[in-house]
Amino acid sequence: MNFTNGSRRALLGGAALAAATAAMPERSARAQGREPDRPKLRLGIITDLSGPYADLSRPAEACARxxxxxxxxxARGWDVDVLVADHQHKTDVAAATARRWFDQDGVDALVDVSxxxxxxxxxxxxxxxxxxxLAxxxxxxxxxxxxxxxxxxxxxWDTAMLARSLGSALLAQGQDSWFFLGADYAFGHQMARDTAxxxxxKGGRVAGSVFHPFPGTSDFSSFLLRAQSSRxxxxxxxxxxxxxxxxxxxxxxFGLxxxxxxxxxxxYDTVIHGLGLETAQGMQIAASYYWDLNDRTRAWQARVHPKTPNLYPNMGTAxxxxxxxHYLKVAADMGVAEAKRDGRATVARMKAMPTDDDCFGAGTIRDDGRKMHPAYILEAKTPAESRHSWDLLKTVAVVPxxxxxxxxxxxxxxxxxx
Structure with a gap:
């Protein structure tokens, strides 16, 4: 396993592809001097490195490493490459990257896609x-x-999990009338639909919804005034x-x-950190991972911290x-050559094998491809409760x-x- 951090190269392709992707950064962590008989795998991470979700995604490569x-x-004698590219929130850029990686660069598995x-x-x-x-x-x-x-x-996670976990928790607290303000793309609309x-x-009422252009909105005042008027x-x-x-x-x-x-x-806890506890204190969130949940998550955070010292991994990058x-465990179980040859068979084996790791604990994968693990209702601490800048949340409830x-x-x- 060898990495060349920070190396970048322009995406290749025909004129149309170049027009779509010429400005897109891509990093490749490539192994050098390989022996021809060593097992080889290539992983590709497509994510947001320059847009509104960049801080959420920047620990991605560190977590893969x-x-x-x-x-x-x-120790196993494997060579594994990790490629990283920015999708710029453009579907055609993401698709062009994936197609080139699959067709020309021999990528075996895609991870992330934010x-x-x-x-x-x-x-x-x-x-x-x-x-x-692996989404x-x-x-x-x-x-x-x-x-x-x-x-x-x-x-x-998915929108249904957030809606079922966080929505139900707030309804149980008597918060039974809602107005939704969302980003005008697939996630924003589905998140609002699922929570509604x-x-x-559960007998609550939806007072209305409004969606802002994405990306590029910085002034949310008109949307917030509509929310306020909904009562x-x-x-x-x-x-x-x-x-x-x-x-x-x-x-x-605005005093909302x-x-x-x-x-x-x-x-994400990354967002709570960005807001600061003075502003975020008391906010409740739903998450499937937080670094301070238990001894295993704390031990993992200590191991990964030198690779991403300024941004703690959140549930997405964890x-x-x-x-x-889990993919590597399955590749070892079925053989690297077979895992490379048949992605469908690899995913089937991943579903058949129980999952277990320090971030999410023990779990399973359903036939529909849903990875199963608990969700946690977490509450932002007060500034006085926090021991350091990433000591942000405390557990309120565990949802099976x-x-x-x-x-x-x-x-x-x-x-x-x-």
């Missing part, structure tokens, strides 16, 4: 090319619904990353927190570690996997029989 180290690829629209495009391509797709950061529950694929596993369904099923008890914010930070800060500037419960439906580690995630029978996945 930690999986390689913990699995011991060097937005719903780009993930849905990659989902179809991985199936077409019979490669492995760790996109939110759309369609990846285990009507768009489920025998080549894809949805690893960390939970609210209405709903809850402002359910269905965006993420820097957009969520700006929305929450502006909502507090005096009349509404402000809830970021997808709030999911990269978990997914890559079968309650957190949508039942397989409700997703409409054509892979599910009966």
């Amino acid at each position: 930690q999986a390689l180290e913990d699995f011991g690829v060097s 937005t719903s629209a780009t993930a849905l495009a990659i989902n179809g391509m991985a199936r077409e090319k019979n490669k492995v797709f 760790t950061e996109p939110g759309t529950s369609e990846l285990t619904g009507t768009s489920c694929s025998p080549n894809t596993i949805h690893w960390v 369904a939970v609210v209405q099923a 709903a008890k809850v402002l359910g914010i269905c965006n993420a990353g820097a957009d969520l930070i700006n929305t929450v800060k502006q909502a507090r500037e 927190d005096r009349s509404m419960k402000i809830v970021g439906m997808l709030t 999911g990269i570690y978990s997914a890559v580690l 996997p079968e309650e957190a995630f949508r039942p397989m029978s409700e997703g409409g996945c054509p892979l599910v029989r009966g």
Whole structure:
């Protein structure tokens, strides 16, 4: 295992492809001086390195590298490359990258793909090319619904999990009327729909919704004024990353927190860190990983910290570690050559083998490709409760996997029989 950090090269291709991707950075961590008979694998990470989710995604490569180290690829005599590219929130850029990696660069598995629209495009391509797709950061529950694929596993969270876990927790606290403000793309709309369904099923009311252009919105004032005029008890914010930070800060500037419960439906601990506890204190979030959950998560954070000292991994990037580690275990079990040859068979073996790692603990993978593990309702600490800058959250409740995630029978996945 050898890495050349920070090396970059322009994407190759024809004139049309070059026009779409010429400005896109890509990093390659390549092994050098290989022996011809050593087992070789190539992993590709497509993510946001320059947009509103960049801080969420920057620990991605560090987490993949930690999986390689913990699995011991060097001791096993394996060569593993990790390629990293920025999708720029453009579906065509993500698709062009994936196609070139599959067709020309010999990538065996794609990991991450941090937005719903780009993930849905990659989902179809991985199936077409019979490669492995481990979706760790996109939110759309369609990846285990009507768009489920025998080549894809949805690893960390989805909109249905957030809606069922966080929505139910707030409704139990009497927060029974909601207004949704979301990003105008697949994730924002589905997050609002899934949460609205939970609210209405439990007797609550949806007062309205509004969606802002994505990416590129910095002034949320007109959207917040519509939310305020709805007189709903809850402002359910269905965006993420820097957009969520700006929305929450502006909502507090407008005084919405005096009349509404402000809830970021997808709030990573990275976002709580960006907001600061003075602003974020008391906010409740749903997550499937946090560094301070237990002894295993704390030990893992200590190991990965030197690789990403300024940004702690969140549930999405910790999911990269978990997914890559399980993929490597399966490649060892079935043989690297066979894992490379047949992505569909590799995913089937991944579903058959129980999962276990320091980030998510023990788990399973369902027939529809849904990785199953608990969800946690976490609350932002007060500044006085925090011991250091990343000591941000405390556990309020643990939601079992079968309650957190949508039942397989409700997703409409054509892979599910009966």
